[in-house]
């Protein structure tokens with residue numbers, strides 16, 4: 001039984017079955033007790049330095065950099081993000097599909113490029129985020145505000161509940177994986193090489209970019225990648241509709257999906273976290289799902305898990321906020337005008 005079984009019963013998020021009825025007690029507007037924040041000055045200084053460097057990188061793009069360096073940075077933002085979305089998020093944190101070694105190695109490489117901690121650390125924290133979403137055990141608890149869920153959680157000491165509840169999360173599948181163990185053990189060297197050395201060296205070597213331009217545009221690349229991932233924790237918990245579960249705070253946000261390769265369909269994702277599409281739709285602003293489909297086509301990804309239309313319909317009817325698109329004729333949200341004015345031909349005669 002899950003350590004937070006009372007919470008899963010409240011939201012029904014992790015015990016979803018076709019016919020299950022859950023008692024909904026979860027109040028997503030409930031206030032949390034006041035909290036004292038202990039600042040981590042080392043992180044505050046580092047993140048300020050990162051953002052100032054990124055601004056200089058932006059200036060360098062317009063002032064003196066080779067256009068290839070800017071395009072290269074843009075490509076690396078998206079490749080790093082793919083390592084986050086297809087890799088550590090959908091493959092390792094949620095186990096929503098399986099992958100063969102070449103794809104896993106490629107995704108570890110991309111996830112290292114993104115520099116957001118090792119796969120083991122990232123996926124462990126993310127499992128805690130889903131199991132204890134929007135409580136003090138959630139590392140980036142959105143109930144503590146937009147800024148806290150975006151970056152504030154990295155600038156303060158973790159709430160003791162994160163450690164206490166985090167201990168109950170099973171991530172032995174990750175710690176027993178030899179590829180992930182290797183990345184975790186040598187993370188600092190791999191990260192410095194992949195996330196800083198290569199993106200700085202290649203523009204200098206390949207098209208003669210200056211060291212300073214290559215360095216600061218890479219800082220901009222890293223900063224953009226981080227902020228895009230953080231938007232999933234912040235904006236996608238605040239601004240949007242809740243067609244699948246109105247009793248939780250995560251929302252459907254197309255802007256975040258656009259930036260984060262399909263990760264903004266967050267009301268769906270928190271309702272059905274084991275769907276490899278992290279959305280009802282695998283094609284709509286969802287390049288990560290398209291990438292996984294392509295990998296499945298060439299045999300690198302397999303056992304892709306998704307939710308049946310029937311199960312989604314039942315859930316939308318039971319807990320949705322009424323903003324879900326019509327699933328077809330007779331949907332509870334279909335207007336009476338649409339029903340009376342619809343053209344129905346070939347009526348039954350007998």
Ligand SMILES: [Zn+2]
Pocket residue numbers: 129232233237250266270
């Ligand atoms: Zn979330």
Ligand SMILES: [Zn+2]
Pocket residue numbers: 089093094126130269273
């Ligand atoms: Zn997730």
